[in-house]
Amino acid sequence: MATSVLDHAPAVHAEKTGIWSWITTVDHKRIGILYGTTAFIFFLMGGIEALIMRIQLMKPDNTLVSAELFNSLFTMHGTTMIFLGVMPLSAMFFNYFIPLHIGARDVAFPRLNAFSYWVFLLGGLFINFSFLLNAAPNAGWFGYANLTENTYSPGLNTDFWVLGLQILGIASMAAAINFFVTIVNLRAPGMKMLRMPMFVWMSFITQILLLLAFPVITVALVFLMMDRHFGSHFFLPEGGGDPVLWQHLFWIFGHPEVYILILPAFGIVSEVLPVFSRKPLFGYTAMVFSGAFIAFLGFGVWSHHMFATGMGPFADSFFAISTMLIAVPTGVKIFNWLGTLWGGSLQFKTPLYFAIGMVAMFIIGGLSGVMHASPPADLQQTDTYFVVAHFHYVLFGGSIFGLTAGAYYWFPKMFGRMLHEGLGKLHFWLMLIGFNLTFFPMHFLGLNGMPRRVYTYPAELNLEFWNRIQTWGSLLLGLSFLIFIYNILKTMRRPADAPADPWRGATLEWAIPSPPQEFNFGEVPPVHSSTPVWDLRRASGGQLPEPRRVSGAGIHLPRPSIWPAVTAVGVLGVIGSILFTHAFSHWYFITLSGAAILFYGVYRWAFEPPFPEH
């Protein structure tokens, strides 16, 4: 039963309200909510893009959308779901829970954290603004050269894509440095690395991947931008360049990127399964090392996306073997999750459903992935719907199911209210059925030769039957999300009376009120294992008293600041200015203005004391 007892002294840190407090916030919890809300809206946009495609593909020779618009739809669907959906949804959980999990008050650099969010928001708005100019990116989310060069992509579409990704890359890099340092340096006493929650470990590995992979795509995007605007020939054969270089650079980033997309979801599942099995995670150390091994190996497999480019048998064999090898640590994780469930006292609540769903769907996706690892087999599968099936099983079945498990699991902590169980389970079943109806038949269509990225198909190819089923499946998926949204809206109207620990969790976030106070912990519980709150519960005879809200007197928190947002605007100005190189000759005045804002923002930020004077 929740009893919020305030001490006699008035709260020193009353949470501010109002839009200015949100624009200047440096509180990781608020930034997490900003990320999550923004990302969810982008995710829905990406979903609508998908639904339009599915309706177009429902029958042969359909005319709902033109080929050109279809190109933008699949490009923006992919780009949105990856960069504006899954990554920032993961960032919501990084932001909210990494400090709580390690017993810290905030991240290492709160203003840098806010900066990351604002740059992400501006980048997402920038790239979607292209729709208003009828110039949405349309050359695929992976932008293969030389389709993306001026000859074949003369308009602004690809420029929006290139520049938008550069902006988003800055957000990711800044956040990665922040979380990396936070995890290394801000752990509470007793919180050794091998006692951290698995979510923190997977997030930690994700940050390392971000730091190592994003610079490579940055370079690739710079080269493409130079080709398009400044006369170089990095990917243009007429100048001696090689389009395949783009593919290499892109996939050296792109493959680690898919591990960036899945590891946080793995981490969430590793949190949910133990709690809802009332059993510790099976093989904690193996889980850590398999995650690290997956990440490290992930840098050695990239050309499995290029088996059809004629690299030669040596390169093909090398990458085939490294790709097959990566199934091993992934398999370790699957077995450890099963081992966690085995013999546990299963609590059949919504988070568990989604977590188990994730494991099951990911296995299917992993199996098709192993099939791709063989170059001869891949020569048939590549560029067909078989690949579309594979990556949706791992990205939706894996990442989205995992993130949704996290949403149901952590909603009470973040918002102080429990989501409705019945609606949650309905959401799960509709999503599971809808998802499988949508994506499983794609395996068949792919093997029967239906290519990717086509806006229609002739009736003689007999592709209509499965396409129709898939479309109905996708509508069911959409319905499941409406139920989720309804659940959230309905729940937010209830009073915020959820207990601190509704699930009998093991990790530190369950030791503080729901939602937490601004400073997180009055006192950090002692940490002697990877399950500190279970230890506390055991020590107090099975019952954990509801934590009291304390005054927070004497705790000084970093002051809010506008400079991260200002600096973000500067970043947008500098990078976005390249859009105008063809529009008018003195376009660099925009660059200079952006740079001025950027420099001003940085200087004010650097010279502003991070804490209020006391």
Added chain:
Amino acid sequence: MSHAIPAPHALSEGSQHDSHPTTTGIPSRKVALWTLIGSECLFFASLISTYLVYKGKSLVGPLPHTESQCMLHGKMQTCEHIFEIPLVTTGTAVLLFSSFFIVLALYGAQRGKRKMLVGWLAATVLAGMFFVGMQVYEFQHFYHKGMGYGTNLFSSTFFTLTGFHGSHVTVGVIWLATLLVLAIKGKIPPQKALNLEIAALYWHFVDVVWIVIFPTVYLMR
């Protein structure tokens, strides 16, 4: 909860506060800068890889070390090699010594020796400016000899790689110049030497990247 521990503070650095305890004992800003350096290794590796992959594959001149055919004034002509090693070697030496200068500046800062700090930091800034100046002069010289950004693969990869390095140096110069102003005003006492240490680490990294670029680009035929 007899073993409860007061929670750690949010930030583990902050010149206005006594340094907050960090898990590793290393100030967070220092760890952050090393993390950035690690990431930048991949950035420059991608640029260097491209330079090496396209080495020798230009369709027209000018070329770095050998004679070639260039498109000049509308017609193909023989043009000589474009690099001038003595100039760049001088710049290289200056940049190398600037790392030495800043180490001395930091030594002075950590011991409260203001004159040492200001003098050697000023020397570092001047050395950095000399290096950038050398590069700007070199780029202009190349341009006047007919090598623009998109002239050939060599020009594009060369200007991108060295251009990004040069812009990193420029950022460093601005950073150090700001610290120099603070140092002159006496605002870098030993307790705030970390501010200079972080900038110095960045500066050394920029130097280290040039240690790789100089032989790879200029001394490998």
Added chain:
Amino acid sequence: MEAQDAHAHDQHAHPTPALYLKVALVLFVLTAMEVLAFEAGRGGLGASLRPVFEPIVVLLLVVLSAAKFALVAMFYMHLKQDPRLLANLFVFPLLIAAVIIAALIVLFSYWRAVGAH
């Protein structure tokens, strides 16, 4: 990774300006050697030296620049005295970078396996 007293750690092996100067001079000499190797390899130091140096120029440059890199990293960037974590933050990405550079060179070289385009 418990808290260490980084300040005390510092005081055990503190380099002096004299040491830093020595490092600077060694760096200068190594740079000179790099340029000399280059010159020898292209015949600038006499035709007789060229066949000796030309095949090993790349190796010499790699070795010399690696030495300079290590000197700056260990002494100027203080990695010799600092906690091992910081050196790891540098070395690990460098290894990945080296692998990527090597892989791309191999993938784009002319002596790929028969059957490539």
